[in-house]
Amino acid sequence: MTDNNEKVLIKGNYAIAQAAINAGCQCYFGYPITPQTEIGEYLSAEMPKLGRGYVCAESEIAAINMVVGAVSTGVRAMTTSSSLAVALMQEALSYAASDELPVVLVNVMRAGPGLGYIYPAQGDYNQSVYGGGNGDYKIIVLAPSTVQECIDLTYRAFYLAQKYRNPVILLADGLLGQMMEPACFGENPYPEVDVSSWALTGAKGRESRAIYSLGPNEKKQIQHVYNLFKKFEVIAEKETTYEEFQTEDAEIVLTAFGSMTRNIKAAMKVLRDKGIKAGCFRPITLSPFPHKRILELATEGKNFVVVEMNMGQMYKDVKYSVEGRSEVGLINRPVGEWLSVEEIVEAVEKLMEKNYAASIQYS
Amino acid sequence: METNFILAGFGGQGILLAGTILANSFMLEGKNVTWYPCYGAEMRGGTVNCEIVVSDSEVSSVHKQDTDYALVLNQQSFDKFVHRVKPGGTIVSNSTLVAEARPRTDIKYVFAPMTQIANELGNSKVANMAALGVLASVCSVVSKEYLAKGFEKVMSGKKKELLPLNIKALESGYNILAQAK
Amino acid sequence: MQQVFSIPKSMKKDFRYTFCPGCDHGVAIRLVAELLDEMNLREKAICSTSIGCSVFLYDFLDVDCVEAPHGRACASATGVKRARPDKFAFTYQGDGDFASIGLAESMHTALRGECVSAICINNTTYGMTGGQLGPTTIMGQITTTSPYGRNREYYGYPIRIAEQIALCDGTAYSARVALDTVPHINQAKQALKKAFEVQVQGLGFGFVEILSSCPTNWHMTPQEAHERVRNEMVPVFPLGVYKDVTTEKGV
Numbered sequence: 043m044t045d046n047n048e049k050v051l052i053k054g055n056y057a058i059a060q061a062a063i064n065a066g067c068q069c070y071f072g073y074p075i076t077p078q079t080e081i082g083e084y085l086s087a088e089m090p091k092l093g094r095g096y097v098c099a100e101s102e103i104a105a106i107n108m109v110v111g112a113v114s115t116g117v118r119a120m121t122t123s124s125s126l127a128v129a130l131m132q133e134a135l136s137y138a139a140s141d142e143l144p145v146v147l148v149n150v151m152r153a154g155p156g157l158g159y160i161y162p163a164q165g166d167y168n169q170s171v172y173g174g175g176n177g178d179y180k181i182i183v184l185a186p187s188t189v190q191e192c193i194d195l196t197y198r199a200f201y202l203a204q205k206y207r208n209p210v211i212l213l214a215d216g217l218l219g220q221m222m223e224p225a226c227f228g229e230n231p232y233p234e235v236d237v238s239s240w241a242l243t244g245a246k247g248r249e250s251r252a253i254y255s256l257g258p259n260e261k262k263q264i265q266h267v268y269n270l271f272k273k274f275e276v277i278a279e280k281e282t283t284y285e286e287f288q289t290e291d292a293e294i295v296l297t298a299f300g301s302m303t304r305n306i307k308a309a310m311k312v313l314r315d316k317g318i319k320a321g322c323f324r325p326i327t328l329s330p331f332p333h334k335r336i337l338e339l340a341t342e343g344k345n346f347v348v349v350e351m352n353m354g355q356m357y358k359d360v361k362y363s364v365e366g367r368s369e370v371g372l373i374n375r376p377v378g379e380w381l382s383v384e385e386i387v388e389a390v391e392k393l394m395e396k397n398y399a400a401s402i403q404y405s
Numbered sequence: 406m407e408t409n410f411i412l413a414g415f416g417g418q419g420i421l422l423a424g425t426i427l428a429n430s431f432m433l434e435g436k437n438v439t440w441y442p443c444y445g446a447e448m449r450g451g452t453v454n455c456e457i458v459v460s461d462s463e464v465s466s467v468h469k470q471d472t473d474y475a476l477v478l479n480q481q482s483f484d485k486f487v488h489r490v491k492p493g494g495t496i497v498s499n500s501t502l503v504a505e506a507r508p509r510t511d512i513k514y515v516f517a518p519m520t521q522i523a524n525e526l527g528n529s530k531v532a533n534m535a536a537l538g539v540l541a542s543v544c545s546v547v548s549k550e551y552l553a554k555g556f557e558k559v560m561s562g563k564k565k566e567l568l569p570l571n572i573k574a575l576e577s578g579y580n581i582l583a584q585a586k
Numbered sequence: 587m588q589q590v591f592s593i594p595k596s597m598k599k600d601f602r603y604t605f606c607p608g609c610d611h612g613v614a615i616r617l618v619a620e621l622l623d624e625m626n627l628r629e630k631a632i633c634s635t636s637i638g639c640s641v642f643l644y645d646f647l648d649v650d651c652v653e654a655p656h657g658r659a660c661a662s663a664t665g666v667k668r669a670r671p672d673k674f675a676f677t678y679q680g681d682g683d684f685a686s687i688g689l690a691e692s693m694h695t696a697l698r699g700e701c702v703s704a705i706c707i708n709n710t711t712y713g714m715t716g717g718q719l720g721p722t723t724i725m726g727q728i729t730t731t732s733p734y735g736r737n738r739e740y741y742g743y744p745i746r747i748a749e750q751i752a753l754c755d756g757t758a759y760s761a762r763v764a765l766d767t768v769p770h771i772n773q774a775k776q777a778l779k780k781a782f783e784v785q786v787q788g789l790g791f792g793f794v795e796i797l798s799s800c801p802t803n804w805h806m807t808p809q810e811a812h813e814r815v816r817n818e819m820v821p822v823f824p825l826g827v828y829k830d831v832t833t834e835k836g837v
Contacts (some may be wrong), residue, residue: 051429051440051558069668095668099661100694107658111634111675114652133655141653162468182729221467222425222440224432242650242666244673246629250598254635254653301467308465330736342737355656380468 048225054218054293055080057225058148058291061196062090062120065230067146069095069119071108073127075161077216078150081122095119106131106147113144118200122148124216125166126157129174135209136175139270140255142240144203148196149394150210153377162216163377164300167355170211171329180274182210182281183328187303189223195326201232205276205340207240208276213328215351216381217301278330278390285324286335288314294390294398295339297360298349299325302380306349309386320390328356333363340364345398347371349386351378354401372401406461408546409469411486412536413454414478414499419533423476427537427547430555431459434548441467452481455479459546472511476540477503478519487512495570496541499532516581516583522577531574538578548581588766594619596628601646610765611639611799614647614707617775618678622649628637631674634662636688639678639713657688660695660765663702674785676703682712685747686721692751699756699790703781705791706747708762709800710819717803721745724822729803744822748795751827752828758790761827764820766812773825780830781812789831797823 052060059081062070070089082098083165089096095112099105105121112119138145145259149170150267156253170183184195189386192214199210242251252398255263287307289295296306303324313320323339323346324361340346345368348357357372364370373389381404389402410427414420424440430494431438442455456472458464471494478499483530490496492511501520517539523532533567541549593599596619603612609724622628631649637656644651654662659677667675677684684692693701695702711729712718718731718792722744727737736744748762759781763774774796781792799817806814 049432051425051432051438071665071668097664097668097698100690102692103658104661104664104691107654107661108665108668110658111652111654111662114662115632115666115669115673118718121664134658137653143652201616215443217467220442222428224438241731242632242652243670244630244632244652245648246630250648250650252651252653254644254651259705304463304465304467307463346666379470380466382470383465387415 046229048363049224051222051224052189053080053220053222054189054214055150055190056084056222057086057192058122058196058212058214059088060227061193062200063092064227065197065200065390066118067094067120067200068117069109069112071097071099071105071112071119071121073099073102073105075124075127077162078124078148078153078218080120080219081148087139087376091385092365102127102130103107103134105208106134106145109145109147110134110141110143112136112395116237116244117242118144118146118204119145120148123378124150125154128166128169134175135173135181136177136179137255138209139175139178139181140266141172142207142252143209143253144207144272145209146199146212147204147209148214149269151213151215155381156375159198160216160308161378162301162380163350164215165352165355165377166213167299167328167350167352170213171359179270180208180209182206182277183213184210184325185213185300185328186218187301187324189218189221190225192218193225193227197230197232202281202405204235204237206273208277210274213300215300276332281327282330282332282334283326283334284332285326289320289321289323289339289344291319292344294345294347295321295323295389296349296386297323297346299328299356302349302351305383305386307383308314309390312387313390318394331359331363333359336360336363337367340377343368345369345371347373347390347393347398348391349381351375351380369398371398373404374401375404407464408459408474409472410474410476411458411472411489411508412457412476413452413455413482413486415452418478419530420453420478421455422536423533424457426552426555426559428457428553429557429558430548431457433554434551436460437462437464439464439467452479452485454482454486473539473552474544476536478536480504495543497543499536512586515539517578517581519578522581523574526570526574526577528570530545531571534571534574535578539581542579542582558583594623595646596622598646598648604642605639606802608801608811609733609800610709610796611707613765613771614705614774614796614798615643615678617771618705619647621775621778625782625786627674627782630672631676632666632670634659634666634675634677636677636679636683638683639821640678640680640683640707641714642680644698647730657683657686659683660700660702660704661691663704664698664700665679665731666696667700667702674782674783676705676782678705679707680713681706681708681722681747684721685745689721693754695772696751696754696757696791698795699758700711701785701788703785703792705778705781706795707798708747708795708823709798710744711798711800711803713800713803717800722823746823748793748800748828751791751793754791756790757829758831759827760790760793760829762795762797762823762825764825766797766799766814766815770825777827780832784832795823797825
């Protein structure tokens with residue numbers, strides 16, 4: 043990258059990799075899996091040139107635990123993977139959340155369940171937002187919708203992870219990972235985070251530090267979980283982000299996350315041309331989720347139609363958010379071909395007849 | 406306005422590179438563009454393809470079922486993608502390797518000997534640039550001048566030496582249909 | 587008056603071992619602490635801890651510690667060392683952690699030749715959970731999950747860890763020691779020192795397997811337990827240095 047302000051045509055995977063370098067990622071640990079392997083390949087070439095750490099881990103389990111070890115020393119580190127292999131990392135994510143360690147994990151989603159296939163999907167909303175690890179914990183989840191956002195949100199992921207000492211998942215999908223778009227790296231806009239109060243660097247001139255779960259002390263553990271959730275309330279207050287388009291006069295709000303956002307924006311224009319007052323809403327942070335804003339829109343009487351490539355995972359959160367004040371419909375296909383603009387328009391028209399309280403499932 | 410393209414051929418014909426050059430040409434023209442490949446196990450069968458969407462505004466779906474233009478460099482790709490061209494759309498075929506046939510009546514057909522052009526220039530590898538030249542001659546959204554700039558952008562360093570030959574292939578492809586008339 | 591005993595600086599001042607009477611963990615941890623003092627490593631040491639009886643390490647050792655999930659200590663230590671190559675990264679694990687659930691991480695850390703030091707306590711059983719069959723349970727041994735004794739049909743064979751680790755090209759040092767006698771304790775300290783030195787010298791992976799007693803789960807007195815280490819364990823797990831790149835020594 044010679045000129046950071048030059049527009050380059052770049053794949054989402056490479057964009058994430060280079061953005062991680064720009065964000066000061068000192069160590070990368072990973073194991074190959076389609077459709078995100080280019081990230082590890084790119085960094086295997088770049089990290090040694092910069093004198094930074096790179097390990098081809100023996101498994102995803104090892105990779106994420108290497109990240110946990112590395113970030114405990116106060117440096118920025120990351121692993122990247124996809125869906126079924128991210129499932130293997132859930133134990134370590136629970137540990138990292140409990141131990142308040144700034145792990146950055148990129149999930150370039152593919153289809154599931156099980157082995158599934160390498161085509162893009164959005165089936166890991168629940169896995170990311172609600173987690174597969176044990177106990178009560180919360181992860182910050184960021185969902186980009188363009189290659190440019192793959193860059194911007196990678197910067198943000200490293201910053202938020204250290205700022206709040208909390209794991210962050212960048213939830214992309216195979217479409218974003220594989221496609222090229224013009225994008226600009228610019229400069230990492232976030233300040234350095236002071237980690238000196240907790241990072242493990244050896245007990246020199248200070249007391250020794252231990253980063254661990256407070257298992258045997260029941261009172262402390264109870265308080266610890268409360269503290270983790272209080273911290274997340276602050277995160278929700280300060281860091282919840284979303285985008286909305288033409289919601290002011292909208293009667294229905296198409297809602298999607300990640301790269302599906304592109305399709306609902308196009309569908310909105312078609313619907314508007316047909317005289318249907320449609321708007322768009324798109325959470326950028328899936329966790330913390332913009333419950334408050336959705337409730338506000340619902341209170342204004344706006345109905346929601348959630349469009350996603352899964353069986354209605356985010357749909358449940360939108361439904362929960364509206365608190366019964368408006369209707370929430372669902373347009374979905376579990377995996378495979380992304381719902382097209384035409385399909386979305388057609389389904390919205392069908393949903394209108396049912397006052398939006400239904401779901402249209404494509405095969 | 407959105408226009409989309411599918412480029413397809415067999416491995417070694419430089420399909421993904423041609424797509425990258427085309428996408429870069431759009432970017433350099435200041436348009437919104439996305440490039441999306443087939444990838445992973447799909448690529449093991451020998452044929453490759455990529456999809457490009459260019460738009461004045463934000464690009465919506467990346468991976469579409471149908472296309473305005475299909476640029477196909479071998480028979481297999483013709484057989485597969487002729488059915489994915491929108492009514493009124495165009496399939497641009499490499500007649501050196503694709504038999505002239507018109508299985509549908511609602512699309513336009515362009516046949517040009519792209520591999521032959523490349524062979525006559527002494528390097529079969531530039532068939533992809535000849536193909537882009539042909540495409541530019543039949544599609545007003547594609548600019549020959551920006552294709553040349555796109556090539557320069559993609560081919561950095563030592564590969565720049567290949568520029569004159571590739572420009573020749575681009576020009577030959579661009580002019581071939583007019584010459585045939 | 588001459589001072590003949592003191593608590594190592596690398597031990598917490600107010601520590602109280604919570605191990606069972608006669609357990610060798612206390613001796614092993616003390617040896618580690620003495621070496622961290624003597625080799626001036628305390629102020630740059632970062633320990634990746636483990637799960638099992640070894641889990642309470644941070645209550646005793648006065649060094650920086652990060653917990654690793656069960657079996658992942660060597661992966662964690664890899665992360666620590668790659669992030670901070672100038673620090674001293676080590677693990678302290680049980681045999682279940684190192685050689686059962688964590689065998690992949692342990693062996694690959696050795697194969698990569700990571701400059702970390704790993705210590706594995708082998709007591710032929712899962713101690714923390716109450717004495718079940720583990721990867722090092724010896725043939726015929728009765729545990730709560732092998733009530734008729736370990737046999738080939740149901741359980742297969744135990745692993746000889748130090749020998750396996752010595753086979754890895756990235757291993758700089760691998761040894762097996764015991765803590766049943768004073769001479770053995772002294773030898774153990776020398777082995778640990780070597781495993782620490784190879785890291786400091788950047789030679790690769792340093793490993794020590796420590797044969798330990800577990801009187802509670804073996805249903806023995808401390809003396810009987812040490813006799814078992816001598817009479818039943820050492821014949822299966824012979825003591826010695828299996829690899830030492832500094833002397834090109836192997837067995």
